[in-house]
Amino acid sequence: MLAALHxxxxxxxxxxxARLGIPGNADDWASVARQLTEGLVKGSERRGxxxxxxxxxxxxxxxxxxxxxxxxxxxxxxxxxxRTACGAxxxxxxxxxCISDGRFWSYCCPSEQCxxxxxxxxxxxxxxxxxxxxxxxxxxxxxSLREFRARLVPWETAAALEQESALNAVSMALxxxxxxxxxxxxxxxxxxxxxxxVMRRFADSTSVxxxxxxxGVPAVSxxxxxxxxxxxxxxxxxxxxxxxLILGLQDRTTRDRAAEWMEGDEAGPALxxxxxxxxxxxxxxxxxxxxxxxxxxxVAWSSGDELEAREALAMAxxxxxxxxxxxxxxxxxxxxxxxxxxxxxxxxxxxxxxDAEVIASSASPVDADGPSGSASASSPRVASRRRRKPxxxxxxxxxxxxxxxxxxxxRRPRSTADGSSAPEAPTRAGDGTGGGTRSRRGVGRxxxxxxxx
Numbered sequence: 001m002l003a004a005l006h007x008x009x010x011x012x013x014x015x016x017x018a019r020l021g022i023p024g025n026a027d028d029w030a031s032v033a034r035q036l037t038e039g040l041v042k043g044s045e046r047r048g049x050x051x052x053x054x055x056x057x058x059x060x061x062x063x064x065x066x067x068x069x070x071x072x073x074x075x076x077x078x079x080x081x082x083r084t085a086c087g088a089x090x091x092x093x094x095x096x097x098c099i100s101d102g103r104f105w106s107y108c109c110p111s112e113q114c115x116x117x118x119x120x121x122x123x124x125x126x127x128x129x130x131x132x133x134x135x136x137x138x139x140x141x142x143x144s145l146r147e148f149r150a151r152l153v154p155w156e157t158a159a160a161l162e163q164e165s166a167l168n169a170v171s172m173a174l175x176x177x178x179x180x181x182x183x184x185x186x187x188x189x190x191x192x193x194x195x196x197x198v199m200r201r202f203a204d205s206t207s208v209x210x211x212x213x214x215x216g217v218p219a220v221s222x223x224x225x226x227x228x229x230x231x232x233x234x235x236x237x238x239x240x241x242x243x244x245l246i247l248g249l250q251d252r253t254t255r256d257r258a259a260e261w262m263e264g265d266e267a268g269p270a271l272x273x274x275x276x277x278x279x280x281x282x283x284x285x286x287x288x289x290x291x292x293x294x295x296x297x298x299v300a301w302s303s304g305d306e307l308e309a310r311e312a313l314a315m316a317x318x319x320x321x322x323x324x325x326x327x328x329x330x331x332x333x334x335x336x337x338x339x340x341x342x343x344x345x346x347x348x349x350x351x352x353x354x355d356a357e358v359i360a361s362s363a364s365p366v367d368a369d370g371p372s373g374s375a376s377a378s379s380p381r382v383a384s385r386r387r388r389k390p391x392x393x394x395x396x397x398x399x400x401x402x403x404x405x406x407x408x409x410x411r412r413p414r415s416t417a418d419g420s421s422a423p424e425a426p427t428r429a430g431d432g433t434g435g436g437t438r439s440r441r442g443v444g445r446x447x448x449x450x451x452x453x
Contacts, residue, residue: 001059002040002082004051005094015051016044018334021314022060022078028321033081035327041089043335056082056096061146068101068119079107148311151230152278152293160282166239167246167285174247184251191248192257194241199261199269201236233276242280249277249291255325257353259295260346262302271299278312281319290320298329302339309333 004015018040023032037054044051058075062068075098083093096107103119155163177183249255261270274295281289293316301309310333316326332342 001057002036002086003055003057004040004044004091005053005055006049007052015049016040016047016335018043018331019310019314020330021311021318022058022075023318023321026077029078029081031321033078033085037082037085037089037091039331039334041086041091043331046335051091053092053094054086056086056093057099058097059099062101068103069105069117071100072098072105072119076107083107147226148308149315151226151275152296152312152315154282154286154289155279156282163239163242163280164283164285166243167280167282170240170243171247174244178247178251187248188251188254188257191245191251191254194248195245195258195273198237198241198245199266199273202233202269202272203265205232205236229272230275230279233272234279237273237276237280239280242277245273246277246281246285246288246292249295250288252325255291255295256346256349259298260350262299262343262346267299267303271296271303274299278315287320290316290323290326293319294323294326294329297326297333298342301329301333302343306333 001017001019003017006013006015018036020032020036023029040054041051056079058079060071060075062071066074079096079098083096086093094108098105098107099122100119102122104122105119106115109115154160174187177187249258258270261267274292277292278289278296281287281292293312297309297312297316300306300312310330313326313330313333316323317330320326329342332339
């Protein structure tokens with residue numbers, strides 16, 4: 001994580017922050033360092049204040065057989081890359097710390113008295129003034145980043161083999177349809193319908209079980225509560241369903257439409273579904289997790305949970321560093337932007353699509369009924385508008401003599417005072433010219449009188 005520092009009137013303050021998961025491949029560290037640094041510095045510039053300096057935090061738990069000091073030494077090249085990237089933008093890193101297994105080291109301080117080689121122990125959890133203030137305010141401790149990640153990492157159980165087999169089978173049938181322009185829309189509709197059914201299943205299971213929660217999100221406390229909630233969701237989602245959804249979300253348009261489930265009663269079940277799908281991206285389908293992980297990050301951010309949002313988006317970029325949607329959301333979240341601007345865009349897309357569907361459904365009977373029936377009246381009107389100009393110049397001689405000479409070529413035959421346009425209507429309708437619309441209006445206006453007489 002990078003934290004920007006500002007100096008205003010001799011008083012220091014924290015600015016923006018940028019956080020990204022540490023890639024497992026050291027070859028990616030240089031590009032990650034540049035991306036993180038440029039995003040934070042340019043975001044600060046857009047807000048009107050270039051940072052005077054930076055503080056870098058490298059946080060990672062030891063792997064099996066690795067000590068905390070080994071982690072510090074292994075991440076030293078990454079710390080140097082961050083310092084170099086910040087220096088290239090004229091923003092020095094005044095401190096770079098490695099935090100691992102309850103201890104921290106400084107990459108900038110060479111003094112053994114200040115920063116011993118074995119690291120400095122951190123304070124016990126829950127003993128800080130901040131922790132006491134949070135307890136007094138009633139804030140709930142939500143768990144560590146490791147517990148967050150545990151809810152999103154792919155399975156490594158025996159069920160992972162069954163899920164991988166389902167992914168293999170579904171991909172053989174679904175991917176060719178996604179790549180075909182004619183069937184892609186049908187696949188998108190099927191994917192979203194299935195996702196909506198599973199979300200409803202999740203919401204119903206929560207209400208039936210009597211589990212308290214908000215907007216379909218079960219209330220959990222600690223790692224055990226989160227684990228039990230995730231296990232309940234996993235039991236409600238079949239392997240074939242998960243495979244169909246994972247592969248269907250690889251289509252960008254389908255994923256964007258799924259992102260519209262971001263607020264209200266839809267957000268909770270959607271978040272649970274995207275978490276469950278991220279856990280099902282097993283084996284060689286690890287890169288497919290970028291889509292559901294990005295949706296987890298987006299819904300969490302839209303719901304006000306920046307902590308889970310940052311972690312999920314960082315994991316999405318870990319699964320696919322080039323996933324543009326995750327990169328944009330991660331940068332926006334780190335820069336402290338308001339997600340409401342994105343929500344407005346997605347709401348507008350949803351409304352526009354609904355309006356287009358209504359228009360399409362209302363226009364479909366015209367094609368089915370042809371020229372007969374009342375629904376077909378709109379078709380001649382559309383055609384007549386395109387042909388009005390030739391009609392107004394080519395048939396002026398056949399108009400009634402009672403029309404004033406100044407009205408030749410105008411669009412208002414119904415303005416005649418003697419009603420003589422009614423007999424002329426069949427001629428105009430039958431000559432194939434643009435007068436069809438005008439004659440029909442005349443018939444509609446005068447025909448009632450003729451029927452009454």
